[in-house]
Amino acid sequence: MTPAEARPAPEEGPTAAEPAAAAEPATEGELAAPQVAKPEIYPQARFLCDQRVYSAAGPGVREIHWSLYGSADAVEKIAAYYGDHGGQTEVDDPPAQTFSFADGVRVTIFPASARDQYPSCGVDPKAKEVTLIMLSQAFR
Helix, strand or coil, X not given: CCXXXXXXXXXXXXXXXXXXXXXXXXXXXXXXXXXXXXXXXXXXXXXXXXXXXXXXXXXXXXXXXXXXXXXXXXXXXXXXXXXXXXXXXXXXXCCEEEEECHHHCEEEEEEHHHHHHCCCCCCCCCCCCCEEEEEEEEEC
16 A cells, blocks of 8 residues: 555546445455545535545554545535534634534535645546535544
């Protein structure tokens, strides 16, 4: 396994209404990838990619699994959705808004125009996708 593994979206990837195929189970002697306990994906979001990254080696090694989605809706509309669906405002640092959920899941919403300030995995949103939504969770 490499330090960062990215899975890009297919050309016309699934939307929130079209769930992605289930992950294949681990084979004997292979660790299963942790499954992110995600809050419901914003309904008008399109999956872009997901990635696993690892912190530096040592006793506190952590794996962070994150997924990126694009939407044509504004940051404020999507933030209101997550606020109405149990998200606790964690960080309100314009242009981004971050909500926390159970099990350490975080949802960060930010304008696509500011994407160079946030992690990416090389998959660009479509021109109409003006907002990006990143779901993330850390594992030890």
